[in-house]
Amino acid sequence: MKELNTDILVVGGGPAGLSAAAEAAGIGANVLIAEGDLHLGGQLVKQSHKFFGSKDEFAGTRGFEIARLLRDEIARCGDRVKTMLNTTITGYYPDENVVTAMIGEEEYIRVRPKKMVVASGAQERLIPFPNNDIPGVYGAGAVQTLMNVYGVVPGKKVLMIGAGNIGLIVSYQLMQAGVEVTAILEAMPRIGGYWVHAAKVRRLGVPILLRHSIGRALGDNFVTGALINELDEKFNPTGSPEHVECDTICLAVGLTPSNELLWQAGCKMKYVPFLCGHVPLRDKNMRTSNAGVWMAGDVCGIEEASAAMIEGRIAGMSAAASLGFKVSDDNFEKYRLRLKNLRAGEVGEKIRIGVSDVTVDGWEANS
Amino acid sequence: MDLISSHPVLNFEHRAKVSFCFDGKEMEGFEGEPIAMALHANGVKIYRYTPERKRPRGFFCAIGKCSSCFMVVDGVPNVRTCVTPLKRGMKVETQSGRGAIKLFPGEGA
Numbered sequence: 001m002k003e004l005n006t007d008i009l010v011v012g013g014g015p016a017g018l019s020a021a022a023e024a025a026g027i028g029a030n031v032l033i034a035e036g037d038l039h040l041g042g043q044l045v046k047q048s049h050k051f052f053g054s055k056d057e058f059a060g061t062r063g064f065e066i067a068r069l070l071r072d073e074i075a076r077c078g079d080r081v082k083t084m085l086n087t088t089i090t091g092y093y094p095d096e097n098v099v100t101a102m103i104g105e106e107e108y109i110r111v112r113p114k115k116m117v118v119a120s121g122a123q124e125r126l127i128p129f130p131n132n133d134i135p136g137v138y139g140a141g142a143v144q145t146l147m148n149v150y151g152v153v154p155g156k157k158v159l160m161i162g163a164g165n166i167g168l169i170v171s172y173q174l175m176q177a178g179v180e181v182t183a184i185l186e187a188m189p190r191i192g193g194y195w196v197h198a199a200k201v202r203r204l205g206v207p208i209l210l211r212h213s214i215g216r217a218l219g220d221n222f223v224t225g226a227l228i229n230e231l232d233e234k235f236n237p238t239g240s241p242e243h244v245e246c247d248t249i250c251l252a253v254g255l256t257p258s259n260e261l262l263w264q265a266g267c268k269m270k271y272v273p274f275l276c277g278h279v280p281l282r283d284k285n286m287r288t289s290n291a292g293v294w295m296a297g298d299v300c301g302i303e304e305a306s307a308a309m310i311e312g313r314i315a316g317m318s319a320a321a322s323l324g325f326k327v328s329d330d331n332f333e334k335y336r337l338r339l340k341n342l343r344a345g346e347v348g349e350k351i352r353i354g355v356s357d358v359t360v361d362g363w364e365a366n367s
Numbered sequence: 368m369d370l371i372s373s374h375p376v377l378n379f380e381h382r383a384k385v386s387f388c389f390d391g392k393e394m395e396g397f398e399g400e401p402i403a404m405a406l407h408a409n410g411v412k413i414y415r416y417t418p419e420r421k422r423p424r425g426f427f428c429a430i431g432k433c434s435s436c437f438m439v440v441d442g443v444p445n446v447r448t449c450v451t452p453l454k455r456g457m458k459v460e461t462q463s464g465r466g467a468i469k470l471f472p473g474e475g476a
Contacts, residue, residue, distance in 0.1 A: 036431050037450055038401065048376045062376070086450060088431065105446050123432045133435075135412040135425030142429035142449075150397075150404040151379035153369045177371045221423050222412045258432065 002109040006032040006082070008319050009099065009113035011089045011261060014042020015305040016297025017119035018070040019312030024117075024320040025080040027327055031316075032111065033074075033081060034101055036088040040074065041067030042121060043141065044305055046148040048176070049169055052194075056338050057306035064148075066305070089120075092264040097292065099261075115292050115319040118262055119312060122255040122276075122298035127161070130216040136223025140170045140252035147177045155248030159226050160184040163208050165193035167252030171201045174250075182246050185212040187231055214249065215241050223247055257299045265290045274354030275301030281358050284336065285318035286311055289363060294319045301358075303351055310339045368395060368408040385455035402448040402459055403429070403436045414438050414448060415462035438462050442469065 008024050010017045013035030021031045039045060047063020058066045074081050084103065089111075091100045099111045124139035126132065136155070138146075140162070143154045158179055160171050163186035171181045184201065189210055191198045198208060211231045218225040226244045229237035256277040263269065267280040267288035279301045280288045287294050294315040297308035314335050321327045343351050371379065381397040388394070389411060396405025403426050406414065413423040414436045427435035431450035440446040441458050444466020448459070 038399070038452055064377075086452070105440075105443060105451060123430070124428060133417075133422055133424060135414070135423055138426060139428050139433075142427060145429040146404060146407060146426070147371060148377060150400055150408075151371045151374075151377070151381070152404050152408045153371055154407070176375055178373075222425070 004032065004109060004111045005113075006030055006111065007114050007323055008032070008316070009034065009089075009111055009116045010119060010316075011116065012036075012042065012119035012121055012297070012299075013040040013083065013085075014119060014121050014297060014308070015044055015066070015070065016121075016299075016308035016312035016315075017042070017117065018074055019309040020117045020119060020294070020296055020316030020319070021081050022070070022073045022077060023313045023316035024325075025074075025077040027317065027320050027325045029080070029320040029323060029325055031077075031081045032113070033083045034087045034089050034111070035083065035085050038086055040071050040083060040085070042305075044070075046141075046144045047305075048148050048173060051306060053304070053306045053342055054338065057309060057342065059306075063305065070309075089261060092116075092261055094264075094266055094290075113292075114323055115294070116265075117294045117296060117312070117315045117319050118265075118288075118299055119295065119297045119308075119315075120258045120261060120299045122302055123258050124251065125254045125256055126251060127214075127253050129214050131219065132217060134217060134219055134222055136219065136247060137217055137249045137251065140166050140250040141255075143248070143250050144170050144173060147179075148173060153177065153179065155179060155246075157182055157246045158248045158250055159214070159228075159244055159246040160250045160252060161214055162186060162252035162254070163188075163191045163193060163198065163210075164252060164254070165197060166255075167250070168193040168197035168201055170250060170252060171206060172197065172204075175201075175204055175206075181206045182244055183228075184208045185214060185228060186210050187213045187235060213237070217249055218243075223249055255298065255302045257302065259299055262288065262293070262295065262299065265293045267293060267295075270358050272301065272354045272357050274350040275303075275358070277302070279358055281360050283360055283362055285332065286315035287318060287363070291322075291363070301351070301354055307339060307342055307351075310335050310342065314339075368405075369410065370408060385453065387453060387455070387457040387459060389459045390461055396453045398455060399452045401429075402438070402440065402446075402451050402453050402457070404449075405453050406448070406459070413461060416464065418464040421463075437466070439466055444468060
């Protein structure tokens with residue numbers, strides 16, 4: 001089996017991974033990025049809306065343009081950063097410090113990194129209801145990929161489940177693509193996403209039905225409609241179900257970290273509801289309890305791309321520093337301050353609580 | 368193909384249009400884009416049937432993580448069509464059950 005060596009292996013070429021790679025290469029490390037998809041940029045490539053937050057993190061810039069800026073930064077690193085697309089890291093073998101990678105569907109190689117930054121992102125959650133497995137029930141992020149990256153019309157009439165930011169943004173983008181959105185259902189008594197995103201879909205006349213959920217997808221071979229229900233205080237269906245016509249049901253019910261590799265690496269993990277799943281303990285430089293493994297982005301807690309990019313920069317710098325490449329403490333301080341500012345205020349409260357729950361002062365010398 | 372004709376923000380740049388074969392039918396798609404997207408654009412929604420209960424499955428996560436879009440591509444089963452690039456002349460088939468893995472070249476699928 002072919003074997004590759006590198007100073008730092010970055011798992012995932014999204015906002016966190018690209019930032020980590022650029023930073024590590026910038027101070028002299030050789031980096032290999034393994035990206036499962038066919039392009040770099042992760043989920044930024046399908047974000048057609050302008051980002052909020054801080055100017056330092058590209059506020060006011062559309063997501064796919066941020067992806068282009070990061071790709072340009074990687075290109076400027078020259079030979080120091082090598083990229084493998086359509087390459088999935090499938091396993092980590094701590095005894096040998098080796099990872100296996102699958103290129104495409106059939107070719108396997110081994111990678112022997114000195115250090116590793118895991119930036120493998122997240123995956124969409126599914127909720128249980130009869131027929132939730134038939135074609136036409138799609139992840140909202142998947143629909144966004146279909147239409148915003150590849151320009152394919154996802155359906156004619158969409159029922160959106162979830163009024164968090166993803167549900168609201170994807171609903172608006174469906175309408176930009178000329179697709180009708182019948183309604184947005186939200187089980188909670190209030191809208192989870194930002195008011196500005198909710199206002200945009202409401203202005204276009206899409207109803208947001210609070211305390212509502214899907215009872216069943218209709219159709220034998222693919223979605224032909226749905227039965228929806230109002231929910232009572234205890235989230236149980238109440239009243240008789242209502243029939244909704246649709247050919248697509250989008251699930252925007254949250255994300256969960258894609259943390260398999262971190263489990264394999266023996267990283268100490270903790271279930272943190274505010275971070276949406278099991279996440280590794282970390283020090284202030286994004287190192288895990290495994291001295292060879294760092295992390296950044298959604299894999300260490302579901303947050304926004306802006307935070308993922310800063311975490312990536314910290315992780316990349318710290319991983320390179322551990323190999324002897326020179327970093328000034330000021331740089332760490334600068335990024336930590338930017339992260340702190342991003343998480344300030346009411347919106348960042350859950351993240352702050354979640355992160356503080358898994359942040360340690362340091363690791364024991366022999367860990 | 369059912370493609371978005373006009374968009375207020377995005378411009379879609381596609382590579383060459385190529386033909387491929389789905390269950391014996393000739394279809395068109397864009398070279399280098401995932402097979403699953405080409406099928407969806409051609410109105411194909413069922414990509415496989417599950418092993419036990421023969422339930423239809425299709426596109427779901429689009430990032431190669433969920434296994435819903437497994438198909439037989441050029442004789443190879445369990446191909447993640449959402450992250451496998453389309454090539455000219457590819458033979459794409461609906462998968463039934465787990466599919467048979469060819470361990471050695473020439474072995475029956």
